[in-house]
Structures are given as C-alpha cells and as structure tokens.
Amino acid sequence: MSQEKRAKVLARLDELQVSYELLEHPAAFTVEDMNQLGISDRGLVCKNLFLRDDKGKKHFLVTAPKDKPVDLDQVRRQLGSSRLGFASAERLDRFLGLVQGEVSPFGLLNDLEAKVEMVFDESLQGQDRLGVHPNDNTATVWISFDELRRVIEANGNRIRLIQI
Numbered sequence: 001m002s003q004e005k006r007a008k009v010l011a012r013l014d015e016l017q018v019s020y021e022l023l024e025h026p027a028a029f030t031v032e033d034m035n036q037l038g039i040s041d042r043g044l045v046c047k048n049l050f051l052r053d054d055k056g057k058k059h060f061l062v063t064a065p066k067d068k069p070v071d072l073d074q075v076r077r078q079l080g081s082s083r084l085g086f087a088s089a090e091r092l093d094r095f096l097g098l099v100q101g102e103v104s105p106f107g108l109l110n111d112l113e114a115k116v117e118m119v120f121d122e123s124l125q126g127q128d129r130l131g132v133h134p135n136d137n138t139a140t141v142w143i144s145f146d147e148l149r150r151v152i153e154a155n156g157n158r159i160r161l162i163q164i
Contacts, residue, residue, distance in 0.1 A: 062120075109135075
C-alpha cells in the first residue's frame with residue numbers, strides 16, 4: 001500500500017514538472033529514526049503534525065523543522081483557532097489517507113476537497129532542500145520550499161506561514 005501511495009505522489013510531482021530527489025531507506029516513523037538513519041544529514045528534515053480544532057471542524061497540517069519545538073497554544077493564537085489537539089488516526093485516514101508515521105505535506109494530495117489548511121513555519125520559506133515523506137515512510141523526497149508550496153497550491157489547499 002505504501003508503494004502505491006509513493007507512486008501517486010511521484011506521479012503528481014512529475015505531472016507538475018516539480019524538481020525533486022528521492023531517497024529510499026528503511027522505514028522511519030519518527031524524527032529520531034530519520035536521525036539514526038543519517039537522513040537528517042542530507043538536508044533539512046521536516047516534522048509534520050496533523051491537528052484539529054476543539055470542535056473537530058477545522059484541520060491543520062503543521063510542518064516545521066525537525067528540531068523546532070511546536071507550542072500548540074502559540075500556533076492556535078496565530079491561526080485564530082480554538083484549542084488545538086492531535087487529530088485521531090481515523091481523521092488522519094479520512095482527510096489525508098495516511099497512518100501514523102506517514103504524515104507529510106503530500107498527504108494533502110488525498111484531500112480532494114482541500115479542507116485541510118497547510119501551515120508552514122516561516123523559517124522554511126526559501127529553503128532549497130526540505131526532506132518529507134512521499135506518503136510512505138520508506139523514502140524521503142528532497143524538494144525546495146517553493147516547489148512544495150506549488151504542489152500544495154495546485155491541490156487548492158489554503159497555505160499559511162506562521163512563526164513557530
């Protein structure tokens with residue numbers, strides 16, 4: 001199944017003529033796994049949090065540098081949202097078609113109604129080499145911030161940059 005998810009992402013990148021590099025590796029479920037596998041030495045690896053508001057009406061995919069602490073209350077204030085919490089595995093599957101350990105901005109390609117808001121830490125803007133899973137944790141896609149943003153914009157999701 002993960003190989004199918006990866007193939008779908010790569011096909012979309014190719015369709016949009018996005019420049020990227022693919023690195024295959026053993027499954028990496030966490031940032032710590034990425035560090036242990038030496039993947040983090042190749043570029044700026046991102047961590048991704050799938051969040052929902054207090055009422056479960058709004059969903060946010062937050063992407064930040066792997067080592068940057070994310071204060072959910074600070075994120076909430078900047079987004080003008082009610083209290084934020086981690087979305088359930090069921091919501092992760094329903095909105096992004098992913099399971100824990102696969103969360104990635106590319107999950108938005110499965111958000112056909114573009115309901116999930118993409119939230120980037122502003123420090124990612126202008127970066128030439130970001131590492132994110134292609135909806136499969138046995139590979140990392142190296143892509144520039146501008147190209148990643150272009151993929152998400154093509155899907156129709158709202159994008160916000162905040163200071164995390």
